[in-house]
Amino acid sequence: MxxxxxxxxxxxxxxxxxxxxxxxxxxxxxxxxxxxxxxxxKQEITGFYFTDINGNPLEKIAKEEEVxxxxxxxxxxxxxxxxxxxxxxxxFKYKGEEVTEDKVLKxxxxxxxxxxxxxxxxxxxxxNANNESxxxxxxxxxxxxTSGNVEKNDGKIEYTNPANNVLTWKEQTPKSIExxxxxxxxxxxxxxxVEGKVADYxxxxxxxxxxFGQKVKNTTSNNIAGDIDVMTESEIxxxxxxxxxxxxxxxxxxxxxxxxxxxxxxxxxxILYIDEPMSEEEKTAIQSKIPEGTVxxxxxxxxxxxLK
Numbered sequence: 001m002x003x004x005x006x007x008x009x010x011x012x013x014x015x016x017x018x019x020x021x022x023x024x025x026x027x028x029x030x031x032x033x034x035x036x037x038x039x040x041x042k043q044e045i046t047g048f049y050f051t052d053i054n055g056n057p058l059e060k061i062a063k064e065e066e067v068x069x070x071x072x073x074x075x076x077x078x079x080x081x082x083x084x085x086x087x088x089x090x091x092f093k094y095k096g097e098e099v100t101e102d103k104v105l106k107x108x109x110x111x112x113x114x115x116x117x118x119x120x121x122x123x124x125x126x127x128n129a130n131n132e133s134x135x136x137x138x139x140x141x142x143x144x145x146t147s148g149n150v151e152k153n154d155g156k157i158e159y160t161n162p163a164n165n166v167l168t169w170k171e172q173t174p175k176s177i178e179x180x181x182x183x184x185x186x187x188x189x190x191x192x193x194v195e196g197k198v199a200d201y202x203x204x205x206x207x208x209x210x211x212f213g214q215k216v217k218n219t220t221s222n223n224i225a226g227d228i229d230v231m232t233e234s235e236i237x238x239x240x241x242x243x244x245x246x247x248x249x250x251x252x253x254x255x256x257x258x259x260x261x262x263x264x265x266x267x268x269x270x271i272l273y274i275d276e277p278m279s280e281e282e283k284t285a286i287q288s289k290i291p292e293g294t295v296x297x298x299x300x301x302x303x304x305x306x307l308k
Contacts, residue, residue, distance in 0.1 A: 003108040004083075004116050006097055043079065047072030053117075061090050061120060062153045063166065063219055069116040076109045083107060083116075091121035147257050150265050159265050162257040165220040169211070169228065177212050184213060194275045195239045199230045201300045207232045207307055216263050225261035226253045234308040236268040242276040248289040255291040270294045273303055 050058045051068045061067060071083070083105040085092055092099045098121065099105060107114060148161040152171055159167045172180070181203070184196025192213075199212050211231040218225040230237040236254050240246045253261045254270040264270070272290055278298050286296055297303045 003110060004094065004114075005106055006094055006099065006103050007106050009102050009104050043073075043075045045071065045073050045076075045081070060153075062151075062158065063168070065120055067118055067120060069118055071107065071109075071114045071116070073109055073112055073114075077111065079109050081107050081109060093119040093121060147262070147267055148265055159263065161260075161262045161265070163260045163262060165218050165225075165260040165262075167216050167218055167225050167261070167263050169214045169216045172211055172214070174208070177209050180212050181209070191239075191241045191245065194241045195229050197275075198237060198239050198273055198300070198303065201303065202230060202232060202237070202307065205304055205307055207235075216261075218261055221260060225263055226250075228263065231268065232307070234268055235271055235306075236264055237271045237273055237303075240272070240274045243274060243278055243282050243286065246272070246274060246286065246289075251290050251294050255294060269306075269308070271297060271303065271306055273297050 047070065049070055050061060051070055052058060052064055053066055053068065055068070058064065058067065069083070069085075071081070085099055085105070094105060094116070096119070097103070099118075105116070107116065148159060150160075151158045155171050156168050157171050161167060177199075181196050181199045184192045185200060187193050187196065195213060199209050203209055209230060209232060211228045214228040214231075216225040216228060217223070228236065229239040238251050238254070251270055251272050253259055254264040254268070256262060270291070270293065272286070272294055274286070274296070278286070283296065283298065290296065295306050297306060
């Protein structure tokens, strides 16, 4: 086990012996030593990188909650080094305590390869940890702009929403979306067929379908955040076969940015489509259950009138 500890920066000596460079974020290969250098062993840090818990090297820390910091060295047994962790998209904790500018990691080197287990903190969350708003009123999405941060990693969309929850779903290509719609139209599941019908209609109106039939996972809570039934450049459409299949709160995830499962990063127009014809009384009842600004549609023609 590595002999690492968190210490206050002001407790460090004026000139610590060694400091791992904070700009190093990927493996560093040792340079070959020439014959003259071999005569006198040279003390040096030869590698400084992160792996996952299973030891697989990481080019970038994305969704890992715990990582291993690996420090490789030569001829440094018994020396102490101060580790400046790279300024990346995450912060770090060591044994439950956050590593900060004032509290740094000091390592007593005992072998050529040292491994330190660290917890990760999303940078946005770390930055806001001590600046939480006292205003607990419900925050609504703006009509324009982006709420939160969106990144694409290894075929996945990773969205950190305003509630600092990380949501993920698959990145789809136009071809895969087209195939998914065709498959849905032939599904034995009536609800899935309705989703396919709506997506197919939207495409026929000249609107590009950007996402279809997506399950969205909240990796922060390790739960399913919800579904993206049909999404275009400007709209996000919740599709239901009938009134009975709709439950209050199902559209809120597209409009209320304070929710942990808020999944509408670009604040697209929220539309609720119910396929089976509704009475005026049913429409009134549904309107009372959906957020202000959400458009209720009950036919493909109504839907088409509300596509930008």
